[in-house]
Amino acid sequence: MKSIMINRYGGPEVISILDRPIPKPLSNEVLVKVAAAGINSADWHFMRGDPFVLRLAMGMKKPRIKGLGADLAGTVVEVGDDVHDLKIGDTVFGDLSNCGFGAFADFVAAPATSFLPTNDTLPLEHWAAVPMASVTALKGLKLVAKIQKGEKLLVNGASGGVGSFAVQIAKVLGAHVTAVCSKEKMPMFNSALVDELIDYKKTKLLDLENRYDVIFDAAAFQPPFAYEKLLLPKGRYVLVGGDFTKQIKVIMMGGIRNLLSDKKFLSYLSMPDRGLLQEIIQWINEGKIKPNIDTIFPMSSASEALQRMHDRNVRGKILLQN
16 A cells, blocks of 8 residues: 655655555554545644654654554445444544554554544545544634633634634634635635634734634734733633644743733644544534535645645645545
8 A cells, every 4th residue: 555654854855655565453443445634734743843842752853653644534444353333334534643643545544433434414535624623623612712602703814724614613603703814715704604804914913903702823923922902801812723832832821821811821732532523523414514625635745735735825624635
């Protein structure tokens, strides 16, 4: 089988396409023939080994885990002896970020608990766009910001993978949503999704007169604490993406600031969560949210796809298809 691998840290040039044996699933695992894999910013950071602190877990000089990719959708072709919830022929999707990555491949063997069944609400390949980004958005809004119906929300980076899910989820949760993106990407939103659109190239966010209960920042172009003046009393700023170093800063310094003010600065690292993902599936089935697909590349074009994601000119999610 073909597998997208890295042997050293660096840019897309370090990616290799290697022939490897098809893995044999363990007793608690399933073997999945990958139809498509979703690209996330985590894949870029994993490839780069950046910020440097990540290498404490991933390997200081070179990556211990050499397979790339977390999100995937595909078909079960073999099951381990102890697997009873899935069977050969089932279509599934999941996030492998807590069990070794490696979704950019023809086949993947992983614990059955890493997957949930798909259905015909979406094309099979599109389910690969769902796991990490949607769970990250839902966790940030529901569990971290604890957003309430009627609250005013500003989503910065609304056209990206996490941001585009955040906009939709926030409307389901009853928030008043202001989306920030470039003018070129505004057509992906309509009045049913957002209450207001802001072109960040035309309007400086820090000069806005409006104030918000929650700022969900999936872009991190500005210093996080500069957004304090845009928060209403008891407002929450939640940093979720764009700059991992800034996330660490908010995690470390936000706790101190939060003791001194009723305005809170929060950040978090998202992990796979079956409970949250099941909520997402329900909303997808009800037609309330859906993944926005920017581009579908062949698996062999992983380098080009990762660079496009990093350049931040996408509308939603990028997929790799077998």
